[in-house]
Amino acid sequence: MGGAKKQQKTQKIIVALSGGVDSAVVAQLLKEEGHEVIGVYLELWHDDYYHTAHQERGKEPWSDAQAICRKIGIPFYALNCAQEFKRRVVNYFLAAYNSGLTPNPCVVCNKQVKFRRLIRYAQQIGFDAVASGHYVQLKGYSGHYELWRAKDKAKDQSYFLYQLSQGDLAHLRFPLGELTKTEVRALAYSYHLPVASKKDSQEVCFINNDLPNFLQRYLSLIPGPIVDSNGQVIGKHEGLPLYTLGQRRGIKIGGSGPYYVKGFDFSTNSLLVTNNVNDPQLFRDTFFIPYLFWSSGRRPRRAIDCQVVIRYHHQPLDCQLIKETQGGWRVVLANPERSITPGQSAVFYEGDKLLGGGVIALPDSFC
Numbered sequence: 625m626g627g628a629k630k631q632q633k634t635q636k637i638i639v640a641l642s643g644g645v646d647s648a649v650v651a652q653l654l655k656e657e658g659h660e661v662i663g664v665y666l667e668l669w670h671d672d673y674y675h676t677a678h679q680e681r682g683k684e685p686w687s688d689a690q691a692i693c694r695k696i697g698i699p700f701y702a703l704n705c706a707q708e709f710k711r712r713v714v715n716y717f718l719a720a721y722n723s724g725l726t727p728n729p730c731v732v733c734n735k736q737v738k739f740r741r742l743i744r745y746a747q748q749i750g751f752d753a754v755a756s757g758h759y760v761q762l763k764g765y766s767g768h769y770e771l772w773r774a775k776d777k778a779k780d781q782s783y784f785l786y787q788l789s790q791g792d793l794a795h796l797r798f799p800l801g802e803l804t805k806t807e808v809r810a811l812a813y814s815y816h817l818p819v820a821s822k823k824d825s826q827e828v829c830f831i832n833n834d835l836p837n838f839l840q841r842y843l844s845l846i847p848g849p850i851v852d853s854n855g856q857v858i859g860k861h862e863g864l865p866l867y868t869l870g871q872r873r874g875i876k877i878g879g880s881g882p883y884y885v886k887g888f889d890f891s892t893n894s895l896l897v898t899n900n901v902n903d904p905q906l907f908r909d910t911f912f913i914p915y916l917f918w919s920s921g922r923r924p925r926r927a928i929d930c931q932v933v934i935r936y937h938h939q940p941l942d943c944q945l946i947k948e949t950q951g952g953w954r955v956v957l958a959n960p961e962r963s964i965t966p967g968q969s970a971v972f973y974e975g976d977k978l979l980g981g982g983v984i985a986l987p988d989s990f991c
Contacts, residue, residue: 625656625739627743627861627880628719629771631879633658634658634659634660635659635660635662635751635752635753635763636659636660636746636750636751636752636906637654637657637659637661637662637751637752637753637754637755637797638661638662638663638664638742638745638746638751638754638755639651639654639661639662639663639664639754639755639756640664640666640699640738640742640754640755640756640757641663641664641665641689641692641693641700642685642757643665643685643686643687643689643692643819643822644685644687644688644757644822644824645809645812645817645819645820645822645824646690646757646758646759646800646806646808646935647689647756648696648757648812648817648818648819649665649757649800649808649811649812649815650755650757650799650800651698651755652696652755652811652815652817653693653731653799653811654797654799655697655698655789657700657789661696661698661699661701662700662701662751663672663689663692663693663699663701664701664702664703664742664745664914665685665686665689665690665698665700665701665702665703665807666702666705666709666737666738666741666742667686667702667703667704667705668706668709668737668829668830669705669706669707669709669710669713669830670829670830671830671841671842675824677878678850681849686702687816687820688822689702691818691819692817692819692922693922694819695815695816695818696815696849701742701755703742703745705715705737705741705851708741709733709737709830710724710735710739711799712732712733712736713729713732713733713736713737713830714729714830714983716729716732716981717732717877718839718842718843719903720764720841720967721839721843721865722865723888723986724864724865724966724967724986725741725966725967725983725986726869726965726966726968727763727968727983728784728870728936728967728969728983729784729828730828731784731785731787732787732971734784734785734787734788734813735787735788735792738756739754739788739792739796740792742754742935743792743795743796746795750809751857752795753795753796753797753800754795754796754797755796755797755799756796756797756798758775758781758783758784758785758800759776759779759780759781759798759800759801759805760772760773760774760801760978761773761775761780761798761801761802762793762801763772763794763839764793764794767794768790768857768921768966769790769794769869770920770977771786771793771919771920771977771978771980772801772803772976772977772978773973773976773978774800774802774980775804776803776804776805777801777976778805778938779804779805779969781971782884782971782978783868783914783933783936783937783971783981784936784953785978786919786969786971786972786978786980786981787920788919788980789917790919790921793919800965822907823966834950835849835972836866836874839865839866840862840863840921841864843863843865845862845863845864845865846863846864846865846893847860847861847862847863847897848860848861848863848864848892848893848894848895849861849892849893849894850877850883850894850897850898851876851889851894851895851897852883852897852898852899853886853898853899853900853903855895857879857895858897859875859876859877859878860876861875861876861895862876864888864890864893864895867888868885868896868965869883869885869886869887869964869965869966870884870886870906870962870963870965871884871885872884873883875895876883877897879900880892881899882899882900883897883898883899884897884898884901884903884906885897886903887905887987890981897983906962906963907960907962908957908961908963908964908987909956909957909959909961910954910955910962911954911955911964911984911985911987912948912952912953912954912955912984912985912989913952913953913954913970913971913982913983913984913985914951914952914982914983914985915952915982915983916952916953916982917959917980917981917982918979918980919979919980919981920977920978921980922982923980924945924947926945926947927944927945927946928945929943929944929945930943930944930945930972930973931941931943931972931973931975932945932955932957932970932972932975933967933970933971933972933973934961934964934965934968934970935965935969936986940973941957941958941959941961942957942958942959943956943957943958943972944956945972949956952985953982955970957982964984965982965984965987966984966986967984968983968984969981969982969983969984970982970983970984
């Protein structure tokens, strides 16, 4: 189920087409396996700044998705999810930054918009499953489903899928889980797909790789003091939402440095920094998760030992996950770690098997 292997029974499958090479190869592979395949492109929200820039460059993703379907010979449909995306993802994104968090919008989109909408659409039109170009392996047995890291560890996207439930996974297919990106690109060329040479997107889809510009246009940013470890004001910041715990670049202070963000004082609108790369306040060995998603099944009732990934592509860290009596979960790391960032997702694994995850809360000292 996790790779590009033929299944015994043909199905009716929706392929979530982004206009990129990965989902294009998924559509081609599934059609070759004999499934009835349609391509569905989700029209998401973009602000005028982003949309105009893409129009000027002639790079509308939906036109690539349409060309893919034409080449493969499958029907093409587009679903307008703009308002739903704006409400569930963009508003969450802005509110999180405004509260001192650094969010993962793709996590929210996958669960609350992309797969929710496509699974519902599949059920409405009598289709069996939804397939996407995510690099992750899906394994199932006796009605139970598990997500595992992809064969291509550099492209693995399991980190962004931890909020998916057992009910979601029962309707999903990830045909690229057992392929590497190099193999997928080679398949795209061999099939003469129109996006075979298209570069991968490296940006959050709705901000055009310009986060400061986006936040400055949508949030009411209030400049304030930059305060060092001695309590001295050494500069002026442009608004706390523009900064992330552990950040070095973009802190406009002359003289000695570099400086690193070590915290926020919201009561005085102050950015707290240090020029000591080994400052103890940059490191933590414990953090809190208010709510735990457990995609692998029933959540644990007590403490378990596992590994945690605290941001995308970060190395797994040995930890203990402990259920708190007053609610929520505490994560205790085997060793202190630098720049554990509130708002980012902490995702738990047992080897290559995804267990679940949650959003890292603000430390009490930041509130």
